[in-house]
Amino acid sequence: MKWKTIISIFIISAAFTFNAPAQKAPDINSFRNLFKPAPGRPEYSLKIDPKNEFRLILTSGFAFYKVFISSQDGVRCTFYPSCSVYALNTIKMNGIAGIFDAIDRLTRCNGISPEKYHIHEPTQRFYDPVTKINR
Amino acid sequence: MQSHEYQLAAAEWDRVLFLNPFDTMARLNLLKSFRLSDKPVEGWKKLNLWYPSAPLTKAFSLEAAQLALTIGDFAAFGSVMDRSADLSGAEKSTWKLGAWLMQGDWINQPVKSRNPSFTVASMNPQLLDIYSKTKDIHRKSPAAAVALSCLVPGMGKIYSHDWKDGLMSLLFVATSAFQSYRGFSKYGISSVTGWIFGGLATGFYTANLFGSWKSATLYNVNQTDRIRHETEGVLITH
Numbered sequence: 263m264k265w266k267t268i269i270s271i272f273i274i275s276a277a278f279t280f281n282a283p284a285q286k287a288p289d290i291n292s293f294r295n296l297f298k299p300a301p302g303r304p305e306y307s308l309k310i311d312p313k314n315e316f317r318l319i320l321t322s323g324f325a326f327y328k329v330f331i332s333s334q335d336g337v338r339c340t341f342y343p344s345c346s347v348y349a350l351n352t353i354k355m356n357g358i359a360g361i362f363d364a365i366d367r368l369t370r371c372n373g374i375s376p377e378k379y380h381i382h383e384p385t386q387r388f389y390d391p392v393t394k395i396n397r
Numbered sequence: 398m399q400s401h402e403y404q405l406a407a408a409e410w411d412r413v414l415f416l417n418p419f420d421t422m423a424r425l426n427l428l429k430s431f432r433l434s435d436k437p438v439e440g441w442k443k444l445n446l447w448y449p450s451a452p453l454t455k456a457f458s459l460e461a462a463q464l465a466l467t468i469g470d471f472a473a474f475g476s477v478m479d480r481s482a483d484l485s486g487a488e489k490s491t492w493k494l495g496a497w498l499m500q501g502d503w504i505n506q507p508v509k510s511r512n513p514s515f516t517v518a519s520m521n522p523q524l525l526d527i528y529s530k531t532k533d534i535h536r537k538s539p540a541a542a543v544a545l546s547c548l549v550p551g552m553g554k555i556y557s558h559d560w561k562d563g564l565m566s567l568l569f570v571a572t573s574a575f576q577s578y579r580g581f582s583k584y585g586i587s588s589v590t591g592w593i594f595g596g597l598a599t600g601f602y603t604a605n606l607f608g609s610w611k612s613a614t615l616y617n618v619n620q621t622d623r624i625r626h627e628t629e630g631v632l633i634t635h
Contacts, residue, residue, distance in 0.1 A: 362608075364604075365603075366607055366608035366611065369601065395611075
């Protein structure tokens with residue numbers, strides 16, 4: 263048996279071992295809700311919405327990005343709410359026009375125009391909220 | 398009220414009024430406490446409860462005017478001016494000028510004919526100074542911004558004084574369009590790079606049009622907000 267196979271079997275079997283958790287459920291529960299989220303945190307949901315294909319693609323892409331990509335990095339966006347949350351919310355609020363609003367936000371996400379924005383105190387980032395587009 | 402605890406002060410003045418419902422000083426202080434504790438609507442309701450249609454004294458007129466302007470109800474402000482018996486013509490003119498500046502409709506008028514419908518005879522030099530500033534503010538047309546960005550990406554933002562964002566838009570559109578052009582010229586119509594960057598360039602270009610429209614609109618809003626805040630600083634007392 264090759265060593266790669268041995269290591270793979272070891273990792274897979276370790277993943278299904280229930281007898282040696284680092285912390286037991288009561289330990290974890292005792293620390294749950296210890297810290298309240300900061301006020302004004304982004305309002306978004308990672309729930310995948312299968313109402314139509316567009317929403318399905320958008321919410322799945324957003325959830326994938328938030329869980330697998332964004333979570334692996336620190337705060338990099340110069341704005342609050344971040345560009346991904348802004349994109350989700352503006353498309354929810356403004357429909358197709360929100361797509362262009364989101365792309366425009368990406369081109370503005372560079373921090374070279376600090377005079378244009380107020381500072382969002384809890385996050386210390388530029389405050390650029392989603393607004394309803396008047397048609 | 399001296400310690401700026403206006404919410405607590407409102408509760409106290411309410412208690413005083415419970416003991417003596419016709420104490421005008423307590424009524425005035427209650428209205429002021431409501432206004433300064435970010436509850437001007439509560440104050441406005443109380444005022445209308447006490448004086449539904451009667452003429453207002455000078456002190457109540459001034460407080461009611463501030464309440465109406467804080468709420469942003471300019472029709473209510475007009476009714477206060479009509480009901481204020483003790484305010485002089487110059488004082489009324491000062492307040493009306495303040496309301497005109499705060500309402501912000503002046504930005505939609507051409508600069509040369511940007512005058513209120515009443516005679517400006519304000520005695521307040523600060524307010525007249527703010528009024529003169531409105532003559533220097535030029536409205537940015539969102540349609541013109543979009544048209545400019547159609548011709549040169551980012552130009553509409555530069556027109557709206559967002560020159561850095563304009564340059565970034567130009568950079569994004571130009572770079573992606575050039576990459577698309579390179580792809581197509583090298584591999585022809587089947588170039589994957591060409592199609593990908595072509596799509597990106599189209600997205601950035603359309604977003605640039607939208608961003609120009611938004612930039613011009615925000616410029617106008619920011620200018621009216623600036624004048625509104627300066628006027629509030631002159632008219633609204635703390």
